[in-house]
Amino acid sequence: MRVAVEPSLQADDYPFSHRIRVRFAETDAMAVVHHGRYFPYLEAARVEYLRHLGHPYTEWREAGIDAAVLEVFAQYRQALRFDDVVDVHVRLAVVTRATFQMAYLLTRDGDAVATGVTVHGAVTADGRPTRLPRWLVEMGAS
Amino acid sequence: MRVAVEPSLQADDYPFSHRIRVRFAETDAMAVVHHGRYFPYLEAARVEYLRHLGHPYTEWREAGIDAAVLEVFAQYRQALRFDDVVDVHVRLAVVTRATFQMAYLLTRDGDAVATGVTVHGAVTADGRPTRLPRWLVEMGAS
Amino acid sequence: MRVAVEPSLQADDYPFSHRIRVRFAETDAMAVVHHGRYFPYLEAARVEYLRHLGHPYTEWREAGIDAAVLEVFAQYRQALRFDDVVDVHVRLAVVTRATFQMAYLLTRDGDAVATGVTVHGAVTADGRPTRLPRWLVEMGAS
Amino acid sequence: MRVAVEPSLQADDYPFSHRIRVRFAETDAMAVVHHGRYFPYLEAARVEYLRHLGHPYTEWREAGIDAAVLEVFAQYRQALRFDDVVDVHVRLAVVTRATFQMAYLLTRDGDAVATGVTVHGAVTADGRPTRLPRWLVEMGAS
Numbered sequence: 001m002r003v004a005v006e007p008s009l010q011a012d013d014y015p016f017s018h019r020i021r022v023r024f025a026e027t028d029a030m031a032v033v034h035h036g037r038y039f040p041y042l043e044a045a046r047v048e049y050l051r052h053l054g055h056p057y058t059e060w061r062e063a064g065i066d067a068a069v070l071e072v073f074a075q076y077r078q079a080l081r082f083d084d085v086v087d088v089h090v091r092l093a094v095v096t097r098a099t100f101q102m103a104y105l106l107t108r109d110g111d112a113v114a115t116g117v118t119v120h121g122a123v124t125a126d127g128r129p130t131r132l133p134r135w136l137v138e139m140g141a142s
Numbered sequence: 143m144r145v146a147v148e149p150s151l152q153a154d155d156y157p158f159s160h161r162i163r164v165r166f167a168e169t170d171a172m173a174v175v176h177h178g179r180y181f182p183y184l185e186a187a188r189v190e191y192l193r194h195l196g197h198p199y200t201e202w203r204e205a206g207i208d209a210a211v212l213e214v215f216a217q218y219r220q221a222l223r224f225d226d227v228v229d230v231h232v233r234l235a236v237v238t239r240a241t242f243q244m245a246y247l248l249t250r251d252g253d254a255v256a257t258g259v260t261v262h263g264a265v266t267a268d269g270r271p272t273r274l275p276r277w278l279v280e281m282g283a284s
Numbered sequence: 285m286r287v288a289v290e291p292s293l294q295a296d297d298y299p300f301s302h303r304i305r306v307r308f309a310e311t312d313a314m315a316v317v318h319h320g321r322y323f324p325y326l327e328a329a330r331v332e333y334l335r336h337l338g339h340p341y342t343e344w345r346e347a348g349i350d351a352a353v354l355e356v357f358a359q360y361r362q363a364l365r366f367d368d369v370v371d372v373h374v375r376l377a378v379v380t381r382a383t384f385q386m387a388y389l390l391t392r393d394g395d396a397v398a399t400g401v402t403v404h405g406a407v408t409a410d411g412r413p414t415r416l417p418r419w420l421v422e423m424g425a426s
Numbered sequence: 427m428r429v430a431v432e433p434s435l436q437a438d439d440y441p442f443s444h445r446i447r448v449r450f451a452e453t454d455a456m457a458v459v460h461h462g463r464y465f466p467y468l469e470a471a472r473v474e475y476l477r478h479l480g481h482p483y484t485e486w487r488e489a490g491i492d493a494a495v496l497e498v499f500a501q502y503r504q505a506l507r508f509d510d511v512v513d514v515h516v517r518l519a520v521v522t523r524a525t526f527q528m529a530y531l532l533t534r535d536g537d538a539v540a541t542g543v544t545v546h547g548a549v550t551a552d553g554r555p556t557r558l559p560r561w562l563v564e565m566g567a568s
Contacts, residue, residue: 001432001499001501002501003427003499021328023324023327023328023331024170024171024324024327024341025170025176025178025323025324025327027171028166028170029166029169029170029173029223029224030492030494032171034166034167034465034466035465035495036167036462036463036464036465036466036469036498037462038462039309039460039465040307040309040462043307043308043309043462044307047307056367057308057366057367058366058367066456068456068502069461069502070501070502071499071501071502072461072499072500073427073497073498074498075428075496075497076494076496076497079553082171082341083331083340083341083342127505143287143290143357143359144359145285145357148285163470165466165469165470165473166466166469166473166483167466167469168466172350176323177323177353177356178320178321178323178324178356179320180320181318181319182320182449182450182451182452185320185449185450185451186449189449189509200508200509203508210314210360211319211360212360213357213358213360214319214320214356214357214358215285215287215355215356215357216356217286217354217355218352218353218355221411224483224484225473225483269363308455308460309460309462311454311455312451312453312454313450313453313454313455313457313458318450320451366455
């Protein structure tokens with residue numbers, strides 16, 4: 001397992017957050033958001049964070065690089081329900097030469113409802129591993 | 143609206159069917175399969191029907207043709223629930239020079255639970271309209 | 285088929301719109317939004333429109349009423365891609381004693397990319413048909 | 427993090443497997459199965475395994491117990507593509523008084539493509555923690 005972060009439960013520890021509202025289609029028969037549907041939330045927050053950093057994901061894709069997902073982890077602390085407003089806090093947590101890890105905290109009205117980690121590697125359009133963008137390596141070193 | 147079929151409620155009117163079992167992840171907070179999640183069921187049945195006809199969808203894609211979805215219609219008669227076993231009956235209903243329509247009937251224990259229609263056009267890999275495969279035109283003419 | 289509306293391609297014909305951004309998770313291997321994933325977009329717009337009207341969907345559910353989906357229709361005119369910003373315009377199109385129809389227009393940079401219709405009936409928590417809320421009947425009559 | 431299993435890469439280490447075929451709707455614009463959509467696969471295998479054990483998940487739900495998902499982990503080793511046939515191997519890996527962990531191995535043509543772990547706790551219909559079913563505790567002890 002490469003996951004090497006225990007995401008903080010303090011929103012202050014995250015430099016960026018993205019707000020989403022739970023769609024009815026994202027709930028399941030337990031009337032809560034299905035556990036697999038948190039990953040599109042994390043992804044949406046990651047996309048917005050990269051845009052905020054001036055390196056939108058579309059730029060990556062135009063450069064022929066994809067940030068393949070190597071591992072994911074999520075911990076569910078409180079259920080999310082239809083129409084809930086959720087803040088997905090995100091930070092760059094770990095950067096190695098070939099991979100990086102993002103940590104996430106989901107809050108509702110300020111309360112921690114879930115955490116997550118995604119581990120990524122840069123790959124070319126045909127799926128071979130390649131170097132991380134320089135700005136990302138530098139950001140991880142700072 | 144191009145949809146020009148009223149799907150039959152008789153399973154006998156369909157030459158092929160594909161059985162699926164409802165996954166928990168496909169239900170919503172009303173404890174039924176979300177209406178948008180019927181379309182992957184129709185698609186799965188369409189894919190299996192094309193394979194059965196000897197023209198698997200992967201063959202289309204290797205030939206640089208995609209069957210773009212132009213329109214869809216669905217009618218929900220009875221709710222589907224977690225773990226239900228559903229037979230998705232499918233037939234080729236209409237073929238014109240540039241488009242074809244598939245009709246669907248979903249049954250559970252022989253009872254009609256939903257019907258659907260999908261309208262498709264052949265497009266090249268970069269999205270421009272192209273001719274339908276000859277076998278499909280001939281099948282529509284028979 | 286109950287669908288009885290041909291949705292207008294003019295955004296001005298709709299009293300309300302809801303903006304969404306396409307998530308990566310909503311695309312498919314044709315690099316476009318999968319046709320079945322437009323329905324959560326329509327649903328999200330419907331939910332926001334009802335909230336805007338002062339009758340949020342959560343109020344319906346607390347009153348023991350659900351707006352079951354009886355039929356859906358969608359027409360795809362241009363593909364939606366990752367990160368596209370989409371305005372989902374919505375209007376109440378038809379109201380009968382037991383059902384109502386919503387019409388939708390999706391635009392990107394002002395261009396029509398898709399239209400849709402959803403047909404709903406009011407049902408109780410255990411799925412039996414019931415009367416539409418009075419405000420909705422009155423709104424349909426005006 | 428409660429995840430306490432490193433799933434084996436040997437199919438022989440798993441007592442049960444469930445075969446699925448990748449649907450087109452499950453792919454994303456990288457032409458691979460989206461990382462979040464592996465969790466419905468794991469869930470489907472879990473559901474079939476419980477049925478195989480004589481304790482179908484519907485029985486749990488009728489008894490007013492749900493197996494809430496507390497944590498998930500997945501590692502992606504090779505991409506899955508449209509129409510791939512995947513065997514989802516599953517085993518009960520850890521049982522404590524209040525939680526249990528399932529481990530998963532996904533193979534394609536016998537090759538390991540992904541692994542996963544899900545951590546569950548028994549909850550009542552209104553979401554409060556409750557005891558695990560006795561058979562599950564006994565199975566974990568054997």
